[in-house]
Amino acid sequence: MTTTTGPHPTRRLLLQGAASVALLGLGNLPFAPARAAANDKYPEDAFKQKNEADAIKALYGKTAEPSDKVKLDAPEIAENGGVVPISVTTTLDKVTSISFFVAENPNALAASYRIPDGTMPSVANRLKMAKTTKLTAIVEADGKLYSATKEVKVTVGGCGG
Amino acid sequence: MAIRRRDFLKGAGLAAASLGLPQLARGAETAGIYDLERFGNARVLHLTDTHAQLNPVYFREPSVNIGIGEMAGRPPHLVGRAFLERFGIRPNSADAYAFTCLEFEKSAGRFGKLGGFAHLKTLVDRLRSDVGEARSLLVDGGDLWQGTGLANVMQGRDMVEVANLLGIEAMTGHWEFTYGEQVLRDNLERFKGEFLAQNVFLTEEAAFNDAIAFDKATGRVFKPSVIKDLGGHRVAIVGQAFPYVPIAHPKRFTPDWTFGIREEELQKHVDALRGHDKVDAVILLSHNGMDVDLKLASRVTGIDVILGGHTHDAVPQPIPVKNAGGTTLVTNAGSNGKFLGVLDLTLEKGKVGDVRYHLLPVYSELLKPDPAMAELIGRLRAPHVTDWSEKVATLDRLLYRRGNFSGPVDELICTALRTELDAEIALSPGFRWGVTALSGQALTMEDVLAETAITYPETYVQAMTGGQIKDVLEDICDNLFNADPYYQQGGDMVRAGGLSYTCTPTAAIGSRISDLKLGNGKALSANHRYKVAGWASINGQQGAPVWDVVGKYLRSGRTLPERLGYGVTLKGVEDNPGIAE
Numbered sequence: 256m257t258t259t260t261g262p263h264p265t266r267r268l269l270l271q272g273a274a275s276v277a278l279l280g281l282g283n284l285p286f287a288p289a290r291a292a293a294n295d296k297y298p299e300d301a302f303k304q305k306n307e308a309d310a311i312k313a314l315y316g317k318t319a320e321p322s323d324k325v326k327l328d329a330p331e332i333a334e335n336g337g338v339v340p341i342s343v344t345t346t347l348d349k350v351t352s353i354s355f356f357v358a359e360n361p362n363a364l365a366a367s368y369r370i371p372d373g374t375m376p377s378v379a380n381r382l383k384m385a386k387t388t389k390l391t392a393i394v395e396a397d398g399k400l401y402s403a404t405k406e407v408k409v410t411v412g413g414c415g416g
Numbered sequence: 417m418a419i420r421r422r423d424f425l426k427g428a429g430l431a432a433a434s435l436g437l438p439q440l441a442r443g444a445e446t447a448g449i450y451d452l453e454r455f456g457n458a459r460v461l462h463l464t465d466t467h468a469q470l471n472p473v474y475f476r477e478p479s480v481n482i483g484i485g486e487m488a489g490r491p492p493h494l495v496g497r498a499f500l501e502r503f504g505i506r507p508n509s510a511d512a513y514a515f516t517c518l519e520f521e522k523s524a525g526r527f528g529k530l531g532g533f534a535h536l537k538t539l540v541d542r543l544r545s546d547v548g549e550a551r552s553l554l555v556d557g558g559d560l561w562q563g564t565g566l567a568n569v570m571q572g573r574d575m576v577e578v579a580n581l582l583g584i585e586a587m588t589g590h591w592e593f594t595y596g597e598q599v600l601r602d603n604l605e606r607f608k609g610e611f612l613a614q615n616v617f618l619t620e621e622a623a624f625n626d627a628i629a630f631d632k633a634t635g636r637v638f639k640p641s642v643i644k645d646l647g648g649h650r651v652a653i654v655g656q657a658f659p660y661v662p663i664a665h666p667k668r669f670t671p672d673w674t675f676g677i678r679e680e681e682l683q684k685h686v687d688a689l690r691g692h693d694k695v696d697a698v699i700l701l702s703h704n705g706m707d708v709d710l711k712l713a714s715r716v717t718g719i720d721v722i723l724g725g726h727t728h729d730a731v732p733q734p735i736p737v738k739n740a741g742g743t744t745l746v747t748n749a750g751s752n753g754k755f756l757g758v759l760d761l762t763l764e765k766g767k768v769g770d771v772r773y774h775l776l777p778v779y780s781e782l783l784k785p786d787p788a789m790a791e792l793i794g795r796l797r798a799p800h801v802t803d804w805s806e807k808v809a810t811l812d813r814l815l816y817r818r819g820n821f822s823g824p825v826d827e828l829i830c831t832a833l834r835t836e837l838d839a840e841i842a843l844s845p846g847f848r849w850g851v852t853a854l855s856g857q858a859l860t861m862e863d864v865l866a867e868t869a870i871t872y873p874e875t876y877v878q879a880m881t882g883g884q885i886k887d888v889l890e891d892i893c894d895n896l897f898n899a900d901p902y903y904q905q906g907g908d909m910v911r912a913g914g915l916s917y918t919c920t921p922t923a924a925i926g927s928r929i930s931d932l933k934l935g936n937g938k939a940l941s942a943n944h945r946y947k948v949a950g951w952a953s954i955n956g957q958q959g960a961p962v963w964d965v966v967g968k969y970l971r972s973g974r975t976l977p978e979r980l981g982y983g984v985t986l987k988g989v990e991d992n993p994g995i996a997e
Contacts, residue, residue, distance in 0.1 A: 330676050331902045334662045340620075340674075387925070408903050410663060411891045 301364050307356045307391060310364040319393050319400035327392045327403035333384060336409035342379035347396040350376035359388035384409050455760040455772045458646040459552040461540055462757035464725030464749045467563025467849040468575050470793045472529035472780035474852040475752045476816040479517040482994035484921050485899035489993050492706045492729030492748055496996030503732045514777035515730050517996060521814055524854055531753025531778050533578050534785030534793060539756055539778060540582060551647040555586045557725035558703040562591035563849045565804055565865030566797060571599045574796045576606045581789055585609045586642055590658035590703045594871045596669045612655025614640035614685055615678035622672035637673055640685050643695055649763035652695040656702040658726060660905045666872055666954045677902060679716055686718040697768045699723060706748040707901035710737055717741025720768045721759060724748040726906045728848045730755050734773045749775060804862035809970035817850040821909045821984040825850055825867050830913025832969035837877050839949035841915050846908030861967055868963045875951045875959035882940040886929055894925040920987040
């Protein structure tokens with residue numbers, strides 16, 4: 256399926272002028288180290304962590320506090336667990352990175368974006384989700400971490416009324 | 417039949433509501449039950465989930481409709497006596513028969529069938545002329561084009577003609593989507609009303625490939641709303657299609673479209689209707705299902721009334737829900753043409769002053785069929801009637817489908833699947849449509865099709881491990897009993913033949929299903945593979961259509977086992993008023 260760097264960048268992403276740096280990931284895909292980093296260097300250790308808490312610790316070395324200024328958009332029930340569209344926007348100032356964690360995936364850290372100074376803090380991606388899971392978005396702003404979470408259900412489907 | 421009318425009049429006094437407060441609106445002995453007291457200055461009539469039942473039907477309301485968490489003991493999760501008490505309906509009355517499962521067979525003899533589009537036409541015309549055409553509106557909440565053999569072979573074209581004659585001015589959809597985009601668009605070309613859906617968008621790929629959309633900027637595939645002039649006031653009707661079409665049905669029918677509840681987009685749209693278009697009222701025509709609508713009403717502001725469907729709940733009074741902007745009334749108008757929702761409004765500048773709501777049972781014996789509609793129905797049915805009128809069986813028991821876990825219709829389908837396809841276990845979807853047949857009633861192929869007519873009817877036989885079977889049951893059970901309504905899809909539990917189990921609805925996913933046993937009493941083993949038959953798979957299948965399998969089984973003249981199902985034992989919901997058995 257397409258990604259933000261695939262051969263067919265989608266119109267919506269182009270129109271949004273989505274956070275230019277990006278990239279993206281399905282947790283266990285190989286990364287281009289120089290472009291994927293939240294903190295200049297590729298956070299190899301963070302992407303290797305199994306669970307969410309360890310991945311957050313490895314990536315940021317601190318914990319996040321929930322904030323209603325982080326707006327996470329994701330479906331309640333995924334239409335296709337292989338490509339779940341998700342996006343984050345925030346009204347927080349001085350945003351330096353945005354990261355996504357899929358708690359039930361084999362490796363929890365799915366993507367981490369570095370947001371350069373002066374960039375609109377708005378990113379969209381599609382994530383692969385192995386099963387029903389908690390999805391967490393973390394926004395790093397002015398050196399602090401803020402989060403939003405949502406449960407995304409991945410179902411075998413069928414049998415609707 | 418002469419005494420029938422007396423039965424009806426004694427039983428009238430149907431509960432009405434003004435802003436959700438119960439009040440008995442009529443002196444039942446003196447007024448015909450369709451003579452509504454004049455109220456307000458505009459009237460919106462609401463039909464939903466008729467499932468293409470052109471002629472009057474028997475339809476037994478559920479005896480098991482469990483609500484858990486915040487929904488426990490609240491409408492629509494009340495059945496039987498608890499339902500009568502909550503809504504002030506007299507036992508053994510016509511309304512008790514229409515709204516509940518109590519004394520169903522006995523009452524069916526007294527009060528007859530409900531619904532039928534020729535009867536509905538008479539009732540709709542009367543209720544519209546009472547207030548004047550210019551002050552009234554007829555809307556349909558979807559599941560209009562599916563549910564019978566006729567609708568299936570005509571791919572809903574029959575129902576478009578019927579909708580045009582009935583005068584439906586706006587609708588939204590669910591099963592309509594299962595005919596695929598081309599058929600849907602062809603039908604909508606012929607439909608004289610508007611098809612509304614604020615929550616259907618092009619996928620990003622489809623948008624990039626310039627697929628057809630109502631609004632390319634937002635990617636909305638359909639018009640989200642329409643503004644109608646009712647006696648000089650502007651009323652916005654916003655459409656909300658079933659949010660989980662590509663999950664509950666094969667994705668191949670709607671590959672370019674993405675759905676969802678889309679709360680945020682809805683809020684923006686309602687704000688624009690209020691702020692920019694200066695409408696006096698906003699009504700959401702919803703196919704979310706009642707639990708989802710109740711949650712949505714608590715979170716989205718600016719909606720006066722949600723006219724709801726999908727979950728087939730016949731709820732006599734609107735439920736008022738508070739939110740940050742005020743109060744939204746939530747209704748649900750039953751199924752199969754049994755009921756017509758009547759929303760009388762006092763419209764004022766920029767707001768709704770007052771509301772009165774009736775959910776009128778459509779007692780076909782009290783309504784003269786409209787001749788033009790009766791003629792149209794006859795003409796539509798004529799080419800197929802002889803093919804389907806062959807009697808296939810007469811059964812010694814009441815056949816109904818509705819219920820959270822099982823019903824005799826699905827027990828019969830599962831028995832047919834297991835017998836004809838030689839399988840140990842059968843799975844059958846927990847649909848809520850499908851009509852009721854009385855004991856001793858001759859069953860025809862048309863009756864079989866009324867329980868099975870879908871666009872993906874192929875049967876299958878496959879090997880599944882006990883663990884996989886449990887996972888499927890857990891997954892579907894969560895669609896029904898997730899404590900958060902936004903994670904529910906509507907529909908009932910998948911029906912299991914040749915299998916018994918215990919269900920704890922209040923538990924979390926993964927822990928609700930236990931004690932799985934085969935028909936012979938042996939425990940299901942997690943690693944052993946079993947031969948499982950089924951139908952309505954969201955993956956493509958090649959087997960014979962389920963109606964042929966069921967028809968063959970019934971024609972074989974086998975004596976049915978006394979007890980078809982092996983039963984589901986419920987745990988942790990002993991005092992739940994959503995259980996009447």
